[in-house]
Structures are given as structure tokens and as C-alpha cells.
Amino acid sequence: MNFVVRRFSFYFIAIMVAITFNFVIPRLMPGDPVDALFAAAQGRMPLETLQAYKEMLGFVDGPMWVQYLKYIKSIFTWDLGPTIMLYPLPVTELLAVKVPWTIGLAGMSTVISVMIGLLIGTYASYNRGGFTDRFMPGFWAFVGAMPQPVTALFIFFILALTWKWFPLSYGANPDLEPGWTWDYITSVLHHAVLPIICMILGGIGSWIFNMRNAMINVLGEDYITMAKAKGLSNRRIMTHYAARNALLPVVTAVSMQVGFVMAGAIFIETVFNYPGVGLLLFKALGARDYPTMQACFLLIVVFVLVFNFIADLLYLWLDPRLRN
Amino acid sequence: MKKLSLALAISTLATGMVATAHAEGKHAQGGVLTVPIITQTFVEDFNPYSGAQGDMVGGTMFEPLWAVNALKGEINWRLASRFTYDADLMGLTINLKDGLTWSDGEVLDAEDVVFSLNLGKDDAKLDATGQWGSGKFASAEATDSLTVYIKFTDRDGTIDWHLPRLHVVPEHIWKDVEDISTYKNGNPVGSGPITEVTQVKDNQIQICRNPNYYKADEGLPYLDCIKFRQYTDNSQIQAALINDEIDWGSNFIADIEKTYVAPNPENHGFWYPANDLINVYLNTREAPFSDINFRKAFSMALDRPMIVDLAAYGYPTPETHVTGIGEFFKSHFNDEVNAKYDYLAEYNPNKAMDLLDESGYVDVDGDGFLENPDGTEINFDIHVVNGWTDWVQTVQMVSEYLAEIGIRANTKTVDWSVYDTALKEGTYQASINWSKTNAEDPIQAYQDYFHTSRQGMSWHTNHGVSSPEVDALIDEYLATSNAERRKAILAELMAFTAESLAFVPLFSNPTWYQYNATRIGGWPTAENAFVQPVFYESSRKLITFEQLYAK
Numbered sequence: 051m052n053f054v055v056r057r058f059s060f061y062f063i064a065i066m067v068a069i070t071f072n073f074v075i076p077r078l079m080p081g082d083p084v085d086a087l088f089a090a091a092q093g094r095m096p097l098e099t100l101q102a103y104k105e106m107l108g109f110v111d112g113p114m115w116v117q118y119l120k121y122i123k124s125i126f127t128w129d130l131g132p133t134i135m136l137y138p139l140p141v142t143e144l145l146a147v148k149v150p151w152t153i154g155l156a157g158m159s160t161v162i163s164v165m166i167g168l169l170i171g172t173y174a175s176y177n178r179g180g181f182t183d184r185f186m187p188g189f190w191a192f193v194g195a196m197p198q199p200v201t202a203l204f205i206f207f208i209l210a211l212t213w214k215w216f217p218l219s220y221g222a223n224p225d226l227e228p229g230w231t232w233d234y235i236t237s238v239l240h241h242a243v244l245p246i247i248c249m250i251l252g253g254i255g256s257w258i259f260n261m262r263n264a265m266i267n268v269l270g271e272d273y274i275t276m277a278k279a280k281g282l283s284n285r286r287i288m289t290h291y292a293a294r295n296a297l298l299p300v301v302t303a304v305s306m307q308v309g310f311v312m313a314g315a316i317f318i319e320t321v322f323n324y325p326g327v328g329l330l331l332f333k334a335l336g337a338r339d340y341p342t343m344q345a346c347f348l349l350i351v352v353f354v355l356v357f358n359f360i361a362d363l364l365y366l367w368l369d370p371r372l373r374n
Numbered sequence: 375m376k377k378l379s380l381a382l383a384i385s386t387l388a389t390g391m392v393a394t395a396h397a398e399g400k401h402a403q404g405g406v407l408t409v410p411i412i413t414q415t416f417v418e419d420f421n422p423y424s425g426a427q428g429d430m431v432g433g434t435m436f437e438p439l440w441a442v443n444a445l446k447g448e449i450n451w452r453l454a455s456r457f458t459y460d461a462d463l464m465g466l467t468i469n470l471k472d473g474l475t476w477s478d479g480e481v482l483d484a485e486d487v488v489f490s491l492n493l494g495k496d497d498a499k500l501d502a503t504g505q506w507g508s509g510k511f512a513s514a515e516a517t518d519s520l521t522v523y524i525k526f527t528d529r530d531g532t533i534d535w536h537l538p539r540l541h542v543v544p545e546h547i548w549k550d551v552e553d554i555s556t557y558k559n560g561n562p563v564g565s566g567p568i569t570e571v572t573q574v575k576d577n578q579i580q581i582c583r584n585p586n587y588y589k590a591d592e593g594l595p596y597l598d599c600i601k602f603r604q605y606t607d608n609s610q611i612q613a614a615l616i617n618d619e620i621d622w623g624s625n626f627i628a629d630i631e632k633t634y635v636a637p638n639p640e641n642h643g644f645w646y647p648a649n650d651l652i653n654v655y656l657n658t659r660e661a662p663f664s665d666i667n668f669r670k671a672f673s674m675a676l677d678r679p680m681i682v683d684l685a686a687y688g689y690p691t692p693e694t695h696v697t698g699i700g701e702f703f704k705s706h707f708n709d710e711v712n713a714k715y716d717y718l719a720e721y722n723p724n725k726a727m728d729l730l731d732e733s734g735y736v737d738v739d740g741d742g743f744l745e746n747p748d749g750t751e752i753n754f755d756i757h758v759v760n761g762w763t764d765w766v767q768t769v770q771m772v773s774e775y776l777a778e779i780g781i782r783a784n785t786k787t788v789d790w791s792v793y794d795t796a797l798k799e800g801t802y803q804a805s806i807n808w809s810k811t812n813a814e815d816p817i818q819a820y821q822d823y824f825h826t827s828r829q830g831m832s833w834h835t836n837h838g839v840s841s842p843e844v845d846a847l848i849d850e851y852l853a854t855s856n857a858e859r860r861k862a863i864l865a866e867l868m869a870f871t872a873e874s875l876a877f878v879p880l881f882s883n884p885t886w887y888q889y890n891a892t893r894i895g896g897w898p899t900a901e902n903a904f905v906q907p908v909f910y911e912s913s914r915k916l917i918t919f920e921q922l923y924a925k
Contacts, residue, residue, distance in 0.1 A: 135414055136413065136414060136417065139417050139419075143417075144414070144415060147576050148415070210613075211616070214617065218610065218613045218614060218617060219605065219614070220577050224575055224577045228575075320607075323605060323606055323610045325576060325577060329606060333414055333606055
């Protein structure tokens, strides 16, 4: 229990630090949202509306520390104020529309790439020196090393724009009514294929490496020799004796990966106009939309920390030695 | 799903009946126009004052009093049938058409117009015409059910330019709204050709035919619906245009002949008529720009057609005059004034070098670049906003042309806020910017260039050139309705602009406009130029939309 409390207070402090940074960093950038709005309008907007906009968006709001206290209060009451890009739409409403898409995208792609990666990693390490072991880790590391925006644009250009196998944008066909209908679900899946492929291409290499390395360590242990001596089948040794123990460090890696997956989502959602948080964050940055930016960052920080906390608890369950 | 299609079927049926009852137009009714909107997500918001979605409902849902078609130099009458100024220019009478109704069947009369006008009286955010804020309007009242009278605080003959921006909203609904600036107008009632919202999703909104449109007996509108699609940037719109997913683009598309037109030359087209003039503004308070001969040499050193071709894909129109207005206002060009000063806009590096030589600019230290007559080095920055790539390339070419006549100039990319402040406060050396040369009347451009009341507010006024005489001329122009006098004042201002050369004109920006004739016909083109096709301006959008029909 002590362990849980200690971890929990650690995460609480981490969140406080993160949300403070979250407040400070956007305000260090040059320019303010109203100026950015004017820049984007390229002269279409009459000058007289500038002041009106500033007032409307609450940017003549007193000293920094008042803004900070208001910000802390708003976070704990989950009242994140109106967005700037889509004034007066509340940030929470906007996020509610976007979050499910990103969770779906990030979740599906993480599950798929972890599964494939672990299988390949396990197989490669168990058959050391074989084709899989020599070819797969290197190949996927190479693919993963390509910048994700480039991979995404490449796939977009060939499969969506030129061959027209997949749609150009959105999470589903806008002409369909959302619901549990066959048409809608297949449309969602059809739209998700390319973004998910891009995310898998970017992430799978590290899973293969993680698993392969963990396995190689475990395979040197005495109990593997013992299992072999008992005459168990290779398959049983590989999955039940080696892989199970090798999973421990991989659990940590999964929780760490959540942050990277979100970073990847920014590029991929932008290329495919996928209606998720990543694209929203990217556009909010361009528009200097502080409330939306802060909410997105906050969401990512909370995500990463929650997953780390879950990983800690999982560890406690997986590894009895930690319980003392 | 079923419910919606049923509702759609009923509404199509209903509009179908309207169509058979009235169809006397040139084209059959029917069809859906798909246009892109750049936003993060759609919301159920049909308030024309909403910044995010105002573009969707301006004009087509809320019909203007009249529309100014600057390309034709004419007024397109909409809700109003005419306006008349008082003889002393202290007031304006607007006559509405008879028999107008809102889409819910209620009568649209002068009270609605007065209500809409008065919204802006106490709330700057709802001051669409800007005339309460500027103190020009004294009061607005309905003298009878079809007549509106606006009283001014001062003589003014230009109010009719601003009234098309007014959103005429239904008083019987909006009078009960507490805070109009945040009002969502969820179930909208309008007066324009399309008012009935049939679909609202985060990436698509569809608005269909107004059952009580006042032009229904002319068979208008030909199209049944507009389908707005949400995109987050230009590149996605480019892809969607190429794949025939949308019909009307208003965006920059790289290498458009090859990427868009070539795959389907019969139906894919674009037309980029001239828009506002792009100038390099020079801060005449400091050397070397304080010398008019230097500024003249600067202007003559530039090969404008080459800049347009290389830096901007050839889409803009190179400027051939230095009188402050561009191709957009070509109907206002004054040939006499132009003939006198056009040589300043011609590419003539030899003449530029001679002029510099005569004025005492010599290369003292032998580094290949000229020094000021007092021996100090010439080395200045031309500001351009980081990321505005076509302008960055333009400025780079300007610097190269200047280097050819021995002037050292640097392209300086800066952040918007730096650029914005420097232009407004006059702390720049040289800076590229647009101008107010695409509004209702050329005087607005000169007001923006020179009138001292604009200093610190506008990007274009703080170059150090102004004079009380010019202020007086501009004020006189605004307060007269005498066409001859106006023409004479414009000629004087043009000559003043060319003589002072506080900014060097480069080219007229193109109006970004792409059309897809696969499903929809009637598009404005260079051959069929009935309006400057700007989607983001409610009047011109409405004039364009009215001519479109399904093939």
C-alpha cells in the first residue's frame, strides 16, 4: 500500500509541474491569438474589430498570476473555457468530439503493433541467426526511422490520391449518419486503414527490438535450460517460460509509448485530415489558441501519467518481489 | 438514418412542388453544390456574426440590402429596390421591395432592417457596417413598412458602400435573444436562397432551399442545397478538388495547370482575376528612402512580370502604374495621370543607375554596392512574414534586382507580430504588404495610404508621407456626391501618390478561385466575367451562387 501511495503522490507532483509548464510555454511564444487571427485573415478583417476581439476572447485579463490561478481552477473544475478558433464553442465540447477518434486510432494501432512486434521479436530471438532474426529487426528499424510525415504523405499520395483505394479525409463518410449500422462501421474502418498503417510502420520496429532483447536475456536463465531438460516442446518454452518473463520490461515500454503515439498522431491526423486530438493540437498551435492547446497538452500529460501508474500497478501484480 | 432520408425525401418533394409551381427560370431546379470550409469542426451555429461559421450563412441565408459588384461597377439590388441620399448628404432613405417574407412565412419589413441596424448601436461586435463605431450614424428609423431612414452626424456620400455588409435578421425571433454575439441560431430563419438546415455533422453541413424565397417565381435558386465540407487546410482541399469531391475552391493550389486542370481539362478550371495591390512600403523618414530619386530608382529596377512569373507561378497581375490602385479598379484609371508616371513602373535598370549616379550615390569602398551621398553604407532589410512563401520569394527577387543596380537589400523573414507592429508604428525600413485597393471605391485606398487619422491603425499609413492638403481632399471626396469633383480629386491623389512614391507597387494579388464543372454549370470565368467570384464575401458569393445550376 505504501508503494501505491508513494507512486501516487509522485504522479500528483508530476502533473502539477506539467500543468505549470503547460501554462507558461504557450505564453512565451511571440504573438498572441488575435494577431494570429489577423495574420490568417490577410487583411480581410477590419482593423476596428481588433479590440472587440481581444475583449471577447478575454485577453485583457489582468496580470499573469491571476491568469495562472484562474487556469488552475479551471483545470480542477474541468471548465476549460471557450476555444479561440471556434469561439464561443467550449473546449471540453470540442475535445469530446475529437478524443474518441484519437483513442481509437492510437489504441488500435498500438494493440496491433504490440502484438505483431512481440510475435516477431519472440520468434526472432528464439530462432537466433535465422532469417527473421537477421532481416526483420533491421528492416523495421529502417522503416521506423523514416520521418512519419514523409511516410504518411507517401502512402496518402499513392494509395489515396492516385489509386483512390482509400478516402482522402475524415473519420467516416460525411454523407452517412453515425450509428451502429453496417455502412457506417465499414466506412469508419475504411477511413482508419491508412492512418493505422502509418502509425504501425512508425512504431513496430521498437517493439521487435524490445521483445527480442528482453527474450535474449531471459533465454540465458537457468530455468529455461531446466525446461528444456524436462523435455517440454519448444513452443511451450518460448511462450510460457521465456516470453512471459520477458514481458515485464515491455509493460513499462508500452506505458512510455503512449506519449510517442500521440506525437505521431499529430502528423498522421494532419495528413489524412483525421478528426482527432493530434490535428486539433496542430491547428491550435497555429492559431495560438491557448485554451485548446492547454487542454490538448493536459490530456496527453494525464494520459501518459495514468498509463505509467497503471503500469506500476501491473508490475506489482506481475512481480511479487515489489510487494515488500 | 431512415428518419433522415425520409425527412430529406419529404423536403425534396416539397421543394419539388415549389419548383413545378414556379419554375420559369433559365435552368431546371435541383442539384447540390459542395464547397469547402476551413475549420476544425462544424457546430450547430448559424449566426452570421459568429466568426467561425459566419462565412457559411452570410449572403446565402441572410440576403443583403444590395450587393456592390465592383467588377461590373454596378449595384445588384436585393432586399432593397433603391436608396436616395438627402440633398444635403445628412441622411439616406432605403426603399425595400414589396412582398418580402422570411423563410418561416413572416413578413420582412422596414422594422426588421431597423432592428438589424440598431444591433450595432451599443455593441461593437454586432456593428457589421462599422458606421455606429465611426460615429457616422445618428439614428435609424422606419418611416413606413417599406422605408428606412438613416440620419448621419455629418455630411457623407459613401454610406451605401458599407450597407451591403449588414446582416438583416428577423426581428420577431432575434428580439428575444439575450446575447446575440454568442447566440447559436440553431433553427435559423433567413431571407436568402438557402435557409433550411437539413444536416449538421462535425464535418458536413447541408442547407437547402428557402420555401418562401422572394425570387422563387424567377426559378431561383437553381440549386437545391449547399453542402459545406470541413477541411483543415489548403492541401486537403487541393486533393478533394482533384478527386471531384468539391465544386468550388477559393484556395492556393500549387502548379494548378498540371495538378488540377490537366487531369480533366473539360471540367476543371480556374480564373484568378485581379484583387488587391501588393506594394513594398518604404519608410521615407530615413536614408536612403528619404530621397525621392532613390525611391524612383528602386521602382525602375524591378522587372515585375518576371517577379510574377518566377515568384508567384504567374498568377498575379503585374502592376504597370504607380498611382496607388491596381487592376481591380481599372475602371477608375486616369489615362492622363498614368501616361505621365508609367515610366516609373517599367523595368529600366540603366535609367535607375543613371538617376542614382546623378543624385550622388557612389561606390566609395569598392565592394560593388553603392553608398549614400554622405558616405554611409546602404544596407536595409525588407520585412516579410515567415512562411508566406510566395511573398518571401517575391522579396528575394526584389533584393536581387536591387543588387543589379548596386543596392544592398536583405530579405528579412519575421514573425507576424514583429511585422505588424513595425508597419503600424513606422519602425520598418521596407516591408511588403497588401493594400485596401479591393473595396467599394478607390478613395478607401488613398484614405488608407495617406489619411493621418489612420496612422498607427493601418499597416499602410506610417511611411512618413502625409499632408493636410491630402487629408482635406480625402475628406472632401467622402462628403460630396458630385461625380466630376470626385474624379478630379482622385486624379490629384493619383498624381500625389506617383510623385511621393512612398510605396513601390509590384502586382495585383489574384483572387483564388477554382471551379469544377463536372456536376455544376454557370461558373464565372474569364469569358463569362459577371462577378469577381469571392466565396468569403457574402454579396459576391450570393451573385455567383445565383447563376449556378446542376448539369
